[in-house]
Amino acid sequence: MEKMIRLVFIKLPNGKTEEFDATQLSLETGEDVIVETEKGLVLGKVLSPPHEKEKRFFLKSPRKVTRKATAEDLEQFQGNQQLEKEAFQFCLQKIREKGLNMKLVKTEILLDRSKALFYFTSEKRIDFRELVRDLAAEFKMRIEMRQIGVRDEAKMVCGLGSCGRELCCAKFMNRFELVSVKMAKEQNLALNPTKISGVCGRLMCCLAYEFPTYVDLKKDLPKVGKHIMTPSGKGKVIRQNVLSQTVTVELEEGGEITIHASEL
Template sequence: MIEVIGVKFQKAGRTEYYSPGKERFYKNEFVVINHKKRGMELARVIIPNKAVNDDEVVTPVPAIHRRATEEDLIKYEQNIIDADKALEICKKHIHNHELDMRLVNAQYTLDKGKIIFNFTASERVDFRELVKSLAFDLKTRIELRQIGVRDEAKILGGIGPCGRSLCCATYLGDFEPVSIKMAKDQNLSLNPTKISGACGRLMCCLKYENDYYEETRKKLPDIGTMIDTPHGKGKVIGLNILDVTMQVKVPEMEAPIEFHIDEIEI
């Protein structure tokens, strides 16, 4: 067994695990982590000290750098303000260098040792001259990271077709594969405008609900199957997976009859 804590660097980011050492941390407490890729970062504790099996985490588990102080929190808030200013500077340089790229956001590491610019572009961008201009103005290490449209939606947030805040920006940690087959299995219109999210890709909630549809669909007969009903043999002509019901055409009846799965022996 090994003791770990789970932290998130962003509200809807992925949970990462670190060793607390001899310290005890509590939920929603802030910690400082020396991230191997991003450098010094502030993170929020999501899972307090917890003992897990060695095979549940990737070993060796990196250690927490230290507990965050009030000074760290003030510096973090100031870094957000400074990152917004750096974003405007970067936009001007992109315009001057005539680069075909769209800036999404900018993030300073906690110690301001590096600033990360996330951007989207339709193709590969040669931004070497841009990096030189930014390094001259900002006097820190520059990292430009090209991201996809789903990551852009996750960072910027927004309102989905359902009228609620985007799932990716509120609680989904990772993006899972979503296919058009999921929409077909859920009897949804295959009109792209109906099944696409704010990012223009298939809605993440198709995957979220897919397991229920797959499990329920196995209980129901295929359309065209002949089954025994309390009114005699009939042919299944329609299914309603949400209600776990089927529409059956019985020869002796004028109109189709709806049966719940519990009423029929398949």
């Protein structure tokens, strides 16, 4: 019998939802818990009761739920949120004083206050050693400066996309996938930067969602410009409607017809 592992969906402070090893803890929806992350211990909320999955499906063991959160943990978390605001303003002031060419995006304080992380964007490499010394002296904890890209910035700040929904990267994406202009072309989208770019200024991540479907559906359709034989005579394909699986053909004898791929 395959070895099973108890997993639970946890919503993290950054808004993301991830699966964690529930170990032997009895967890219920809505409970606050302390979980391990690559940064350290953070507070999370249980979204659904634990479920079992075969261990062989994991390339590496998932991170664990350390314990249930206590009243002290919740009080510490609220205090950290206020401290993050103060740290952000203090760091922003020091950046201006030192004339550093960097944009501060977010400050994060770990639950146990062992470390403070400052996320920033910059087009150039920044010497922030003096800034780190000032921050460490002020907050009496380890300081880590993390330079991020524009896509990571959008993920942290969050916002609404052109669809009117919360940004995918902030809501559920764990990593950024490769997105290319070819994906927009395959879906017959206008190659207008303002239409196919997200708030980060890069191509929208959602262009990759339906790309495989369009590629698969186009296999049965003749390409635009190809000369084909139809029940109404010979003609040239001038338009495709991928979703309805039809093509519009300009007939040699004059006129146009729209025909389904199954009739060719």
